[in-house]
Amino acid sequence: MLVLHAGYPAALEAVRVLAEAWPGRPRATREGTPRLWRRRGVALCRRVYGPVFARLVAQVRARHPDLATWMVEEGYGRVLSRPGLSARERECVAVAVLAALGWERQLLSHLIGARRLGARPAAIRRALAVGLTHADAATRASARRAWNAFAGPADA
Numbered sequence: 001m002l003v004l005h006a007g008y009p010a011a012l013e014a015v016r017v018l019a020e021a022w023p024g025r026p027r028a029t030r031e032g033t034p035r036l037w038r039r040r041g042v043a044l045c046r047r048v049y050g051p052v053f054a055r056l057v058a059q060v061r062a063r064h065p066d067l068a069t070w071m072v073e074e075g076y077g078r079v080l081s082r083p084g085l086s087a088r089e090r091e092c093v094a095v096a097v098l099a100a101l102g103w104e105r106q107l108l109s110h111l112i113g114a115r116r117l118g119a120r121p122a123a124i125r126r127a128l129a130v131g132l133t134h135a136d137a138a139t140r141a142s143a144r145r146a147w148n149a150f151a152g153p154a155d156a
Contacts, residue, residue: 014097029082034073041077044087048076048113088117092127099131102139104146111150121151 032040046053061068080090091114098107114124132143 010101031082032078037073037077037081039077040081041072041075044081045072045076047087047117048091049109050112050116086117088114088119091117092119092123095124095127096131099128099143099146100133100135100139102135102142104142107143107146108149111146115150 045057049056057068057072060071080087085093091110094110095107095114098110111124111128114127115121119127128143128147132140135143
């Protein structure tokens with residue numbers, strides 16, 4: 001239910017803003033099946049989370065089994081694994097979005113994920129800066145804590 005009322009409204013607003021700033025023509029994608037999405041999702045999620053993948057999925061499954069399935073099949077398998085942007089580019093987008101929203105724990109995970117997928121430190125810093133363009137003080141502080149946990153206080 002949270003995805004419907006927190007995630008979709010955010011996605012609708014983001015797509016509206018994106019359409020104003022970035023001209024392009026959206027296309028429907030109907031490729032794949034849940035089985036394919038699961039296989040692609042597991043593969044990508046393992047790349048992003050590395051040695052903590054199994055623990056992450058177990059923790060999400062303990063909170064709600066359907067959310068764990070959705071995360072892997074829909075999130076990583078259907079959305080993040082589709083053609084277009086590379087996994088590294090998508091992780092940088094995740095960094096920008098999570099920084100803008102102030103989701104500190106998830107931001108730290110995706111800062112690490114971007115590095116695991118080969119994003120250069122400068123690209124990760126740029127993504128963080130883009131996300132914080134219009135952030136308030138509390139959101140900036142949250143992002144700073146995530147960055148310090150990721151890179152160390154000397155790199156802040």
